Amino acid sequence: MNLFTQSIISGLMSGAVYALLAVGLVIAYRTTRVVNLAHGESYVVGGLAIAMLADQGVPAWLAVAAGIAASAAFGYAVERVFLRPRVSWPVPSLILVTLGISFFVRGVMLLVAGIDPLSFPRLVAGPPLRIAGGAMPQQGIALLAVAIVAAIGISLFLSRTRRGRQLRATAEHPDAAQLMGVNVFAARSLAFIIAGGLGGLSAALLVPLVPVDFQAGLGMTLRGFIAAALAGMSPTASMVSGLALGLFEAFVTGYLGALAQDPIVFLILIGIAVWRSRGIRFGGGARA
């Protein structure tokens, strides 16, 4: 097996998922100004739900639909139940709320799904494709294709539809959007539903290849954030940076070993945090 090709293949697969997570994180962030630290839990909730339903003998397509719905509902709940009633809170407090949600969900998932990683059968079976000394599972091809279609779909939705434009207006200037008759809260809910749904979709595609456990969420959130921050919080560019992050990670794992992945990737996170906030003073933008 060719390590180089194989690294590219597995990098593209995980990168596609990071990209989808980043897109969700960005649209939720842009509409509410809150970096949702519970975003990765939508991946975990969806993945574990599908795995447990499939284990109970529920047909695969139904389990997947239910899992994605659960993730979308989770996203909606974060916005509707936790963030909306506290819209007047300062942003750091709201970030703390999302971190609390993530922590709480992890505790629930440990009880419900247990400590071991879970998985479920691939939706797209069949022998892997052999490309230049690497093996690409057909599920992986489906994953890439669906991720790209989903990303294009999201950007079309944001630019072409009335709802999408309302969402962008809310992101740009919530007060002005509200004055123009946009239901800002509905737009935020929609953003979180989409973000959660994308998390569930990622899980449906990746978990058959890489099992998920109860505590995967925060790592996923942070990888999504790295991709999003590299892309300057732009949903379209996040697609590229997500793939790049996946590739980078796969090469680190392939050539330096799996244990090197966390220190190196999170050193990058620290670097990004320092780099992104250069020039920002006092949280930025306050009128003195």
Next chain:
Amino acid sequence: MNRYRVLQGALVALCVASPFFGIPGWTVAVATISALTAVALIGLDMIFGVAGMLAFGQAAFVALPGYTAGMLEKFGAPVWIAIAAGVAGTVLLARLVAEFFVRLPGVYFALGTLGFAFVVEGLARAFPDWSGGASGLVFESGRNIGVEVWYAAAALLLAAGIAFHVWLLRGGLARTLSTVRHDELAAAVIGIDVARAKARIFTIGGAYCAMAGICIAYYVGVVVPESAGVNRSLEYVGTVLLGGLGTAYGPAVGTVLLQWLFVVAGYGKRYELLIYGVAFLGAVLYARNGIVGLLAQPWRSLRLALQPAEKTPHQPLLAGVGARIDTAPPGLTGECLRVSGISKYFGGVLALKDVSFSVDYGEIFTIVGPNGAGKTTLFNIISGIEPASEGAVAVDGRDLSHVPIHAHAPIIGRSFQVARLVPELTALENVLSRLDQIAPELSESEKRSTAWAQLAAFELDALADRPAHTLSVGQHKLIDLARAAVGEPRLVLLDEPAVGLARGELDHLRALLLQLRSHGRAVIVVEHNIDFVASVADRGVVLDGGIMIARGPVADILADPNVREAYFGVLE
């Protein structure tokens, strides 16, 4: 010895002796680990609760001293050297991390610290030859010490930790950090070096974690990668939240409660995470001051019942006058401020174009102009908040362009269009917090009497001990003005001081301005209330669309036809 002190002493004794009462699950061993963890969490609470920094990776600083000492021991260092190096190295690292992190705004600080915990845990796993990998490093020396000795040491360390917290955060530093936590810009404007204050508290908090961490490593006998990681860090945050943010006792209360709960519940790891999660989320959503916050009110009533309050009135030392902080030597005359050729662009948008004027000591100067004329931008440039695109600002001939914001405070006092007070501090404390910075040489009682006299000048002395969030908008405005002018800095900038003031309050404002002038200070007022401006100001400039359209004595500029057209929109 009053009854309150007796009660306090009895409670402490009761707590210390509690592991010997046979309470189910509350053994000496559990009490020891709780006390040691509580010490680390006092450190976390200083960073997170007191200074408001979202430190989500603090477990790394608890595990690192153990790892450092363990590795040194493994390579043959004597145990005492290993311990000293572990603690010192961790404190130094905390200082270094602070250097990079304290400038990061809210969420970036949070993500940076999360990343730090991931990195430390990852490194511990990635180098098993040094760190023992997943099974961790083992410490032998702690086993030779008896359980009771460990417990006594842990209890003493906790007592010392709480005492140091109380001592450190009395008076000035507590006010400084409250201001930083609530509003970094306002903090800088009143003279706080925000980055330095945050770096200091981060290092002190890190030192708490390092000292607790080394004890935990030798007491437990092993340090594993998870103990440095994100999950452990978030458990720590949850415990502090449950106990009570920003309090000396909260971390201990939270730790003891949770540790004991896990032991008596006996469910092991399965429910532990959920309990932490519920504590974390519940405290964030419904009890921002945790258990200690919930108990604060009954405790205060109990205290009052046992120990009738002795009023500590903030009477000035000398009747009617506070200590005068002379930032301008008496008899200073001539030019104070010179603004030369200031232009400011935001992107391609022009906010100010080639504005020049000078202000003399003993003069009230005014900047008038319609909304969006660039008045506040000009104030921001003079007070160092924003750099000018072109031009220079000088006070007493000294160029201030590259002086950091907080270093302007001793010479420039500034108020805000919308008052920026710290809501949980009292009116007096808000005024004091500027004095803490510009007059550190004064004693606490001198500062208090100065601040009190300043409030009295606005007839606000009756409200001195009321938290700012209980006061009205107009009162906020006056306190903000009082804060800007306290200590009589040589240059006072007031941004729309008359807005929202009632007639009587306007008279206080006018009296204050005239007093500053008669003391030789330079005063600049941005104001829309033309009658008020005309009644106090000597000279001024008029801005329109960022361009200076008139400059000179107030009576002249207000009569200028161009000004009347731009400002009042009338052509007579």
